[in-house]
Amino acid sequence: MVKVFVLVFFCCFYVGQLHSQNMVINPSFEEIWDCPYTMDQLKYVKSWFPFGTADPSPDFFHGCASDGFMGVPNNMFGEQTAHSGESYVGMICYLTSRSGRGWKVPANHREYVMVQLTKPLVAGNEYYGEFWVNLVDACEFSINNIGMYFTKDMPNFDWQTMNFHHYKAQINSDPDQQLDDNEEWTKVSGTFTAKGGELALTLGTFLPDSSLETKRTKRKFITGRDKNLPKHLQPMIAYYLIDDIIVRPVDPTEPIFPETVAMQPIDIEYYGPAEVGMKFTLQNIYFEFEKATLLRSSLLELNKLKDYLVKHPHIKIQIEGHTDNVGSREINQKLSTERAKSVVEFLIANGISDFRLEYIGHGSSYPIVPNDTPQNRALNRRVEFSILEN
Structure with a gap:
């Protein structure tokens, strides 16, 4: 009986160690410089950076936000507890106004969050990636694509309309699954083989509007609308929360930091x-x-x-x-x-x-x-x- 207990303990410990490996720094956005008080403050999250096709403005939500506007679980988009801890980030993954006259943004508008890994990936090695998403309460659309894109250097979005033929995410959500759950968190995960040297990870939607399957939520975004703008030009969005990002080698013997x-x-x-x-x-x-x-x-x-x-x-x-x-x-x-x-x-x-x-x-x-x-x-x-x- 003792031997069985020891064996079970060892197996659980080994699995725990394997799953504790993570090449993402600050994976759940808990390490911060300051509390958020308005939108566009990803700069307060240590190690993470914003990117996008227009003026990029991913948002940061934390339980320390005093007025609840950027708080967790209650914030300007509704109510959502964190997948873990008391923090998450949010970003626009789809926007309907092709003219951009509403918010002065181009077609295929996207926001992204980016982090650098603990070491470059090794050519030919296989890696597992995972993150959790949640559609906010107050937005008009859901979509069927969010992914993880690994590059040697940070992607050059330059705040312009993206060339979606150039940027190909290695891990994507299931295209047959609409990411429309605004209550529970949805896991996106997969594996891929590295080309070698990949150090930057960017999360977001890497398909053009024409390739996305959109679904109306029958809910409304609660702020930012221009009443004088025609309805067909009003920007309407799919806005997602992101939490708990993991990247680790499939081979448990591969270190997650550079060898000394x-x-x-x-x-x-x-x-x-x-x-x-x-x-x-x-x-x-x-x-x-x-x-x-x-x-x-x-x-x-x-x-x-x-x-x-x-x-x-x-x-x-x-x-x-x-x-x-x-x-x-x-x-x-x-x-x-x-x-x-x-x-x-x-x-x-x-x-x-x-x-x-x-x-x-x-x-x-x-x-x-x-x-x-x-x-x-x-x-x-x-x-x-x-x-x-x-």
Whole structure:
């Protein structure tokens, strides 16, 4: 009897450990900077970022909201408890006004939420994805598609009408199931094989209006209507709440964080010879979107740089930050400087003398390729180091 109990306990523990693995940072939106008090405040949720085809404005709801307008369970869209905890996000996944004259948005209007994973996905490996959705009480439509889209870099939506032939979600809700439940949460899940290097996860609807099956809810959105606008031009929406996102390897032996350099042989010449004037680009350095906060997925490369400096104790280097040309010159200059500083601070915190380190930001002044495609802009957003003394 004791042996049976131990076996059952071990199996339950193993399954619990497997299901506790999650490559999504802040998966249920509980880690926050501040309480929401109005719409368009996803910025208060740590690690998550907004995207969309017009001015993107996914919303954040939390039990700490004092007036109930953005609260949980009661808010401007009705009443809904969180799937877990006391927080969730909401976004428009369908909008009827093709002219956009109601809210000045284009056709196929969508809002999205995006997060960076704990490490890039491994080519050929299989991954499981899951999230929970709920249609709010106060909206006019439901639809049959919400999905998970994995990319190496954040998608370049640019607040324009989306090219839905380019963006293909790897995991989608069942197309035969209308997502019309406004009481219980609906699970969307699936598996896919990674191409390799995928680090960004975006959630939302990646089909054009013409490919969606819509269903009227016979309910009304409670605010924001223009009484002077003709009824056929009034924007009417499908608005969904999202909670509890999971991404994990199907293989339980695959770690969800980058393997430490200590587990791998150190290649002294990983960056090249330690000669004055040499410049090297750091690979796989990731920051929070539009911030200088280093993500844990950067640790592998940062530790390689630290080991390089340990192996070459006499060199002095300068960390240099670069951005693409999106945004103002002043913002890019500040961001590139702060990101270079973050790398220096990591090295100092890990035992490298500050005397050996300098940092500078170049903004968008030194692109290595034209800033004309999302892929090229990603290449221009980089961190380099140059050897000043040896």
